[in-house]
Amino acid sequence: MSTYDRVEEPQVNEGIFEPRLRPAHVGSPASEAPLPKIITVGQLLHQLQTLDPDLPVYLAVNPDWPYVHRIGRLVEDRQALGNGAVYIAEDGQEDVLPPDVRTQLGWPLA
Structure with missing residues (x-):
């Protein structure tokens, strides 16, 4: 399972603040890498693209x-x-x- 850390430079799309995400150490506790309460389809796709595509x-x-x-x-x-x-x-x-x-x-x- 991969988690993501916030990066200091935010992205702004159509006036909506979206923190940039980067892969964190695999297996790090979720409490060390919080995600925004609401993520976009793009952020979800980015997270999934870092994982093995054959995993359920x-x-x-x-x-x-x-x-x-x-x-x-x-x-x-x-x-x-x-x-x-x-x-x-x-x-x-x-x-x-x-x-x-x-x-x-x-x-x-x-």
């Missing part, structure tokens, strides 16, 4: 219910939130989230 992708949603969730459909709504948004649906759960992943996310172990 799952969602880790809730530290109180640490399960691996499958990704479902992607939906774009051009009117949502004023400027549009993309939504990633959850499509069921697989298994308990591995302890090392919970640690990297900064989530408590059960």
